[in-house]
Amino acid sequence: MTVLLEFATAEGAVHAVRTLTAVGYLDIETHAPFPLTEDEARGRGGSFPIAPLALGAGVVAMAAAYFIQWYANVWSYPIDTGGRPLHAGPAFVPTVFETIGLIATLAAFFGFLLLERLPRLWQPLFDVDGFERSAVDRFWLELETDDTVEAVDRVTRDAMPLEPLRIVIGSDT
């Protein structure tokens, strides 16, 4: 069962995250128009492999770019321009460097999309009335609870003193 709490201010939302965490809610996701501070903008995703992904892609790109140049200029189409060596390592460096940057960037970007499973133009959350303001000026907390009446009651009881604008109880988001 998902419980959503809507807050008018970032301060209110951050205070709520701290309070609820202290009383034992560990599975809280925030939705805010700007990133709340690192420890507060907690989320379900643990560590994420974007950096190793970019590094790996960069290494592969380095090898591929060097190989393509070697294959093209030494093996497939050797042409002697002014007696320069066919296999000219230093002259291959600029293209290798640029290719590393290009491929590593694309890996970081698409890695981000993949991890976040974007694009996802519609999500169940978007059907919650007023949730669109989470991109403008409202701050939402998303909690997971057990699927029992008691559990939902407990969340409501714990959340009430935090003065959320609204508490939305959904079956599944």
Place this chain on the structure above:
Amino acid sequence: MSAQVLVAPPDLPVTTAGDREIVEAVLAPLRTTPPLWWVLFAICAAGTVLWLGAVVYTVAAGIGVWGNNIPVAWAFAIVNFVWWIGIGHAGTFISAFLMLLNQPWRAAVSRIAESMTLIAVAIAGTFPLLHLGRPWFFYWLTPYPSTMGVWPNFKSALAWDVAAVVSYFIVSTTFFYLGAIPDLALARDGLQGRRRRQVYGVFALGWNGAGTQWRRRRAALKIIAGIVAALVVSVHSIVSLDFSIAQLAGWHSTNLPPYFVIGAVYSGVAMVLVLVVPIRRLYRLESIITLDHLDKLARLLLTIGLLLTYCYVVEFVIASRSSDPLERTTYLQHWPFGYFGWLFWLMLVFNVGTPQLLWSARLRRTPAVLAGAGVAILAGMWLERFIIVVASLAQGALPSSWFAYRPTWVDWSILAGSLSLFGLVFLLFLRFVPAAATDELRRDRFERAARVQR
């Protein structure tokens, strides 16, 4: 007595606008269009027609309609290419370097600077393509398995250029887009009208502002910022290698890569000022891009101006000590007193003289002066490339082949038209893309408030 370490308060510009005000200021241009926008749009559209006409004429008739001829084989096309690529450096410089250095004030101008970069680099790319003569064969420059069995020569600086410019453009676009996603979501949810919200919704990719998303996006952005910071230095270095690996006095110098990179960032920051000063007035962004921000940019411009001056000095000292008589003659006679001598001195006035105004704190906080200085420096940087490219080629080792280059009307039309095209695309950007990184501005405000409370 225990020594107390005093830490000076960071002297950083702060956006004075409130939370609501930031959102409204950024969404307002997407809602309504000021009359002046239409006037500028009409002017730029007319100029773009001129550009299109000149380009079509060039492609149809061949590049013989340009003024360049042996020995001045490279002229306006390459000058404009280097100039536009240079302008396209500031966006990334401001965004990526200042992001890595944790300078939150960059958020006020980063979006404008990044979009300027993309447009400038795209326009720069058109010049070498046209210079190919048969631009429809441009893909021959890329390594692809062709039935002809021919590959590009990767020992050529021109092949490096292709890799550098194409990579830089794609990487900058990615950086720009990833940075803009939350603001596109803001437009999706903050604007009225179904069609508009659908279009922004598609570009926002389904962003839902979850803490995890913010963290992952930041991780990706930081990595790309690190890469693009390295690329930005490499791109103009590689462009400079077009010149420095050639055996020509005025070009053949190991000094060129750093000198070109500094010049590139110089013209880019100048262009940022030229754009930001009118925009903040037209769209009432004075509380987001404050005088403090302009002051910071002006200091950046002054610093880079001094660095460039140092490069000039180094270049001439090295040339004057050279054992190659042609190199000495090129730098000490042909550039300052040759066919284009007056342009050389004009360049020095613009590039070395103009930034000296910015020692004055009062002038640094006068927007009109900054925009004027920006225009002068842009002109100066164009002249610098003209001197390097044309003045070096026009008077070579053999006086009998000297050639007093003159551009034709087609050359001028393409240059003026490229400025209009830039203006046109930039105006469209202002109309349709949120012009400041609201998430960073608002987070900065939030953190500041939290610090005050503590």
